[in-house]
Amino acid sequence: MLNIIKSNFWLQLVLLLTIPQLSQAQDNLQTVQEIRKRGELRVASVQEPLYPFAMLKEGRWSGYELELAQLVAKAIGVKLVWDASYPDAAALIDALKQRKADLVFARLKRELGTAQQVNYSLPYIALDFVIVTNRLKVLEKKPTDDTLLSINNLPLHIGTLNTPLYLNKLSKRFPKAKVVTFANIASLTEALEAGKIDAAFCDEVEARNIFLDKPERGLSLRYFALPEINSELAAIVDWSDTHFTAWLNLVLEPVAGMTRAVELFSKHH
Amino acid sequence: MLRIFILSILLVCAVGGKAFGRDAAAVSPTHPPDIQKIKDRGQLIVAMLSRDIIPAVMSDSNGNMFGNDVDLAKAIAKELNVEFIVDRTAQTFNGVVDVVASGKADIGLSSLSRTLARAEKVRFSRPYVVLRPVLVMNRIAASKYALDGSLARMAGFSGLIGEPKGNSYLEFAKTVSPKATLTEFGDWDETFKALTEGRIAASFRDEVGVRNYLFKYPERSVELSTTAIDNPSMSDGISIAVNSQNLHLLGFINLYLEMNYPTRKAEDLFRIYAQYYKK
Numbered sequence: 001m002l003n004i005i006k007s008n009f010w011l012q013l014v015l016l017l018t019i020p021q022l023s024q025a026q027d028n029l030q031t032v033q034e035i036r037k038r039g040e041l042r043v044a045s046v047q048e049p050l051y052p053f054a055m056l057k058e059g060r061w062s063g064y065e066l067e068l069a070q071l072v073a074k075a076i077g078v079k080l081v082w083d084a085s086y087p088d089a090a091a092l093i094d095a096l097k098q099r100k101a102d103l104v105f106a107r108l109k110r111e112l113g114t115a116q117q118v119n120y121s122l123p124y125i126a127l128d129f130v131i132v133t134n135r136l137k138v139l140e141k142k143p144t145d146d147t148l149l150s151i152n153n154l155p156l157h158i159g160t161l162n163t164p165l166y167l168n169k170l171s172k173r174f175p176k177a178k179v180v181t182f183a184n185i186a187s188l189t190e191a192l193e194a195g196k197i198d199a200a201f202c203d204e205v206e207a208r209n210i211f212l213d214k215p216e217r218g219l220s221l222r223y224f225a226l227p228e229i230n231s232e233l234a235a236i237v238d239w240s241d242t243h244f245t246a247w248l249n250l251v252l253e254p255v256a257g258m259t260r261a262v263e264l265f266s267k268h269h
Numbered sequence: 270m271l272r273i274f275i276l277s278i279l280l281v282c283a284v285g286g287k288a289f290g291r292d293a294a295a296v297s298p299t300h301p302p303d304i305q306k307i308k309d310r311g312q313l314i315v316a317m318l319s320r321d322i323i324p325a326v327m328s329d330s331n332g333n334m335f336g337n338d339v340d341l342a343k344a345i346a347k348e349l350n351v352e353f354i355v356d357r358t359a360q361t362f363n364g365v366v367d368v369v370a371s372g373k374a375d376i377g378l379s380s381l382s383r384t385l386a387r388a389e390k391v392r393f394s395r396p397y398v399v400l401r402p403v404l405v406m407n408r409i410a411a412s413k414y415a416l417d418g419s420l421a422r423m424a425g426f427s428g429l430i431g432e433p434k435g436n437s438y439l440e441f442a443k444t445v446s447p448k449a450t451l452t453e454f455g456d457w458d459e460t461f462k463a464l465t466e467g468r469i470a471a472s473f474r475d476e477v478g479v480r481n482y483l484f485k486y487p488e489r490s491v492e493l494s495t496t497a498i499d500n501p502s503m504s505d506g507i508s509i510a511v512n513s514q515n516l517h518l519l520g521f522i523n524l525y526l527e528m529n530y531p532t533r534k535a536e537d538l539f540r541i542y543a544q545y546y547k548k
Binding site: 110111112115116117119120238239240 | 298299516517524528
């Protein structure tokens, strides 16, 4: 056999070209076995806790995404290592590419920019978008009544997170709005409370947390559901792990899309 | 020579970094190879039929293309941040599939129906348009064979059914009317001409195709009768053909359709493109 290889230049060339590809294919098939061999599933997430997905209490993480990650770890038969040391989505994608994490659970909304770089799992929950208004600021604009219908036509300054997904949905739903962008929900909430903007556009979990943190905000702020606009959260896996993605989807299939945000709030509260 | 070969293997392993198991140092490229190839080229090459089809692929007098499928392909190219380039060398629907399968185009759109034969060559996206099949009958032949437009009658029909060669409705006709004799024609115009003249008794076609034909030849509705088949399991899913190697591109397109493109029906197309159905 060795002699055949030695004497055939073209065979050598073919082997040289195909070995890396074969090993790549093998990687895809072996991801679950590798995790099992390692004895731990490395799940990456963001530093910032968000109720009820991932909460930090007395140094321990808990929440719905932890439960899902535990489900995956249990299916493989390994322990879960939850690494919430990443600042944002870009760092999480990088962690997958650097092979520092096997998958990411970080309430990431499916969007087309990220889909060009990673594989999304089945969505595990769909979140509606909402608009939270500053009652006084909206009254200053003299709406005809206090319904969402009248707000639609007001030239409001609406704040939202600086992501293509949020900006796209906001501009489609409120074409007359003057859009103001914020880096995070904390700064968006602060601006809304201070009356620097008239309203905030965010998802229902982010909005519920605004009121959960300080229930007295209900006196100055008002919550309008926008059930016609929603977005789905999914785990992400590196694009090369196609087989692992299919396997992960089988694990998530029984729970995918079966829970609503309101149920999570009542369960974890 | 053997030494060079072994050294080469080691070099490839070192460069590839993952030949014998994944390690922490092995970094995955930013984009999957199929998407990276399109981004490097700066163009999404889209195979489309050489002739126009209302309302999917149309051109104005200056050659500017528009229509349901053209707009969708342009939107996908825009989302990938690349230029939309069209390859219109295909003369037939199967030809569009062949251009995609050959790798000359990344994707193919031209009101393409999914068929098992085509699926052996390319992957199909989720349907972006769903059409009802229509049974078109010659009125005299229908009366002669007591065809009432029902599938039950067509199941036992042993006369002549005509379809264009290489068309998706050939497979459909074989399934619905297994006892019938199938005659193949060059294209739809030839098929429906034979139907009008009574040389064949029936033909199956999608509802947009039938409407387009009767729009072109309104007088033929005297000889022809039409019955839409309202069975969801028989509906004609119009999809994007993707080269079978481009799995990540396929995933991206499916997500695009899911997020931005509610599946359209014939009545949606007739409403949106109503102006092109006016004489």
